[in-house]
Each structure stands twice: as C-alpha cells, then as structure tokens.
Amino acid sequence: MRAAIAVFFIALAVSAFSIPPIRRVAIALGFVDAPAQRKLHSTPMPLLGGLAIFGGAILAVLIIYAGQPPRQVLGILLALTLVTLVGLWDDRYGMPAWAKLGGQLVAGVVLIFFQVRVQLPIPDLANYAITLLWLAGISNAINFLDNMDGLSAGVSAVAAAFMLLLGALNEQFLVSALAAGVLGACLGFLRYNFKPAQIFMGDVGSLFLGFVLAVLGLQLRFPGSPNTVTWMVPVFVLGLPIFDMTLVVFSRLRRGVSPNTAGKDHTSHRLVKMGFSQREAVLILYLIAGTFGMVGVFVSKATVLEAYLMAGVTALVALYAIYQLERVHRGETAVFGNHDG
Secondary structure, three states: OHHHHHHHHHHHHHHHHHHHHHHHHHHHHOOEEOOOOOOOOOOOEEOOHHHHHHHHHHHHHHHHOOOOOOHHHHHHHHHHHHHHHHHHHHHHHOOOHHHHHHHHHHHHHHHHHOOOOOOOOOOHHHHHHHHHHHHHHHHHHHHHHOOOOOHHHHHHHHHHHHHHHHHHHOOOHHHHHHHHHHHHHHHHHHHHHOOOOOOOOHHHHHHHHHHHHHHHHHHOOOOOOOHHHHOHHHHHHOHHHHHHHHHHHHHHHHOOOOOOOOOOOOHHHHHHHOOOOHHHHHHHHHHHHHHHHHHHHHHHOOOHHHHHHHHHHHHHHHHHHHHHHHHHHOOOOOOOOOOOO
8 A cells, every 4th residue: 555655646746747847848839729619718728738647647657666567567558658649649630539449449459468358257259349348438438528627637536546445455556556646647637727727638638547547447356256246346436427428428319419529518517507617517526426436335345236226226316317417408497406606
C-alpha cells in the first residue's frame, strides 16, 4: 500500500506542475478547442491537458518499477501509449470515428498479445471479442463524458479510487499502483479543469482515461469469488459512464440521429436543463459515480443471489432514470421535479 501512496503523490505532482507549461505549448501549437453552438465555453480553450494525466500516471508507475516493468506491465504501457497517440492526433488534425475505433482495437490486440484479457470459462475467441468490446466501450464512454468542466476527470478519479481500494483489498500490486497513478494524475489536472476550466484534457486525455480504466477492470481479480459474480464489479465501478453512453446512444437512435453526432443531450446537460448549475450537475454525477463504486465493492463480496438481485434493481433504476431524463430532454416535466438553485 505504501507503494500505491508513493505513486499517487508522484502522479499528483507531475500532473499539477506540468499543466501550466503544457497549456502554453498547446496555445503556441494551436491545440485549442474553438467555441461552437453545441459547446459550453465562449473562448478558445487549450487542449493537451490529457498529456499531463498520461505523463503523471505512467511516470509514477515506471518509477515504482525502477524503469524495468514486467512484461505484462510493459504491454499495458505500450497499449496505453498507442491510444494516447491516437487521441493526440485527433486533437490536432481530427479523425473519423472509425479511425479512432480502429486505433483502440489495435491497442486492444496488443493487450491480448500480452495476456491482458477477459478470462471467462468460455471459448478464447469469445473472450477476445468481449475484451475488445469492453476496451472500446469504456474508452468511448469516458470520451462521451468529457462534456462539462471537471466531469470526465472527476468521475475517472472516483472510479480509479474504487479500483485502488479493490486492488488493495485483494493484494494486487499492479492494479493498486496504476489506479493510484490515475487517481493522482486526475486530481492534479482537476486543479485546472474544474469550472471555470483553464485547460481541457482533449481526446488525448479522455481516450487514455477510458482505456486505462478498462484495463484496470480487466486486471481485477477476486480469489475465492466466482466469475459469475465478479464480472459485474468493474461494470458497477464504471456504471456512470456506461449509463451516460447508453442514455445518449438510445436517445439519438430514437430521434434518428447518429450516435457519433455531438450534442447537448448527455446526463450532465439534462441536469442543467432541470435547473441545476453546471457545478451542481458535475458534483451530483460525482456522487452517483461514488454510489456505483460502493455497489461494486459490495458485489465483490456478495453471494450469487445478492449480486444478481443488486444487478436487477440497478438495471430497473437505470431504465427509469433514462425514461425520466428523456422526458426532460423533450421539455416535459420530470417526476423528480425542478431545482430552484
């Protein structure tokens, strides 16, 4: 645990102290996000904040391994670097959705080569397919969530904190160290990204965070607990981004809009439409992410019956929330009322 604490503080320091120079470089090189009707900022905002997150987390882990990580860790770092480069290219030149997805899948193949994958008692081909689907799904879910100051980094920090806790409880050094690095790097970045933001993480940050959180979910192990239960744990820990992406994709398909089309129809935007401020909406989503994380910790110790009962209740609540948030988006009055703050 002391190693994880050291990783946390190294990542926090690297991320926080590197943001000001990275911000200046982003402006000088033209890595900026211009204002648009669908966006919430009114002035050009420097990108590349994700480089500080990537650098803080990866450097901290390398320091703990004294620059000589084991083969599997090396494979993880290679895949994370590849995804980060895809995000960096997209921030500078723009990439079609299929190209970004292709980059994520190539990084997923790298992980599979280094034996970082789903290992359910099913044919290997099915495990490979689930692995790639999980990696791409979570990467894009965090990317979708990057739509309001402090949201994606904060929710990622909450998820990383629970990954750190679960790794520590099950004596998993790699999971604990990498999760601590992500947590520290996100908190260092939030100093400059919480509203009013001074810098955005860009796709270089959101794709890295989504991919690394998905990797942490793959690496979690629960000795003595059946796979029929433990597969749910990372799904719960990352429940908020999964919910938000499900809501957005369902809503856009229902309206005949491509899921890849940007818009103000995410969970955060709908909370603002209900009357909450942007800060309040983000903090509410932090709280919900924490609730999902606590459910994940509970399920890691639950019986099969308890786990599936919790999953069923959660699914029903999520479906009801989607129904109500769709009403909000259509301009109808939601059952849970309006906020006057």
